[in-house]
Amino acid sequence: MVVMMAEDRDAAQALVQEIVRRIVRDTSKMAVSFTPELDVRPDLLGNFVGGDSYWSPQGVPVTSASGDPLYPLMQIRCTEPTIPGYPTRGLLQFFIGTDILYGCDLSADYESEADNDNRCVRYIPEAPSVLNGAEVVQLPHIGADSSDPDLRTPFQSDFHGCALRPALIEDPVSHECDEFEPAYESVLEEFDPAVIEAAEDTLGDLEQAVMDQLNVVSPGACFQMGGHPVFTQSDVREDYDDELVLLKMDSYDGVLMWGDSGCANFLIRREDLEQLDFSHVLYTWDCL
Template sequence: MIATLGPNMKENFELPEYFEKHRAVLKDTIKECVDIHAEKASTGTLDSKFGGCPYFPKGMAYPLNQEGNPLKLLAQINFEQVPRLNNYPEKGILQFFLDPCDELYGCSFDENTEQKNFRIIYHEEIETDESKLLSDFSFVKVEEEMFPIESEAKLIFTKGTQIMPAGDFRFDSLIGADDKYEHYAELERYYELYGSLSHKIGGYPGFTQFDPREHYHKDRTELLLQVDSDDAIDIIWGDCGVANFFISEEDLKNKDFSKVLYNWDCS
């Protein structure tokens, strides 16, 4: 779960002793996020969801992988159902499609901003006439164990705030923590307090290994979506990993989802 901070905790949030000297700096990292709780359920065409069938207008080119095979919906976010976040859309439907026939779930770790086997689609204006929407997605074929989610899930959103976790690529330079591993117990406590594995929009990411933005994608500072492994709704990334989608602040403001960084890792 996200370690959220209530309004009255922004001054008095808990810190292990080693991190107390960095309280003011860490306080400045507190930012809003939206926690996502997912439950197995059938969903409507326009609903936010994991899995299931997407909203998709007839006549619009359906997303395909490099071989010309249809991609499958991982997640659909209807922003009219989401609490307001600064710079994020206030309306429209944002969709995340992955290759359902790829053991890497459509991710190319060397070229993970190139939407060859995954696709991000944003529908700013929504068609509500069901007769103008696709209803049969039987043409999308899924190979066994090649897609991270087996079920369809409805999404429930809750707004919160979050402090920067220790796994973020900016954390060490922010606090100058060259000696942090000499305080291993306190570092572990910080991870326990402010770890970041969950389903969410905004805030800070979590990883089972390391932040992929550290060397090549430092401008992708905004977490567009995180989807964690979740037994309750039959999601698993490799060996119980987590997937992240990142975007630059400028592209987010401009609703340009063509250069999103997609990554997942597992232990």
């Protein structure tokens, strides 16, 4: 009996591995991951997160309609590596407000986001090779635990910016996206129902075992452009084909924290990205 139970468990685990392999096969999308290099100072013409200063043409800070400076969140240099459909030159800059929601309008959609002046995604097609002093704007560091309740960012109080190391990855869907369920069900249809039932009897919850294993094999990039978004509450997208990940920023120890271990997403419709129109980017974040 003990031998039979061990064989059943081995067979169930092998099925989990195969289901995960097929989900990865069916759902993986190209993405650029960005790994913080905590001991490397930001290159203001490269990839970086946070920092006390940022580059702006003629040294003009990015501001809201009220004139308050928006805070530099992250910058992507789009030259290398590149993924299909995304800019291949210039800089993408992300700025957020310093209110308690970090400039996010939780009720916004793609159309209304154009009216949200408390965040900004800016594309600079041509970047200089060298900066001069007039192109650098200095802003005071603001941390998540700022003593001023009107000035907040998700950055940790002792983090002052660092460089990011980019790399190409294949990003499979996670269970935190609505695409997971149809992908999972589609793969199950490829197996004999009796095999699925036997695995359920052995594991108790086959789907949970698949989700756990998918987390193990996923590249797990905290910061990335492209691929799949991550939602800690619920998927906010209307569909899966036209809404692309411009930037995903997960909470990262020692760097930034979105509420209670949350994640932020900057999502853009395919047609807007093709036109390099970043006025309707949907910025949202949620937490546990």
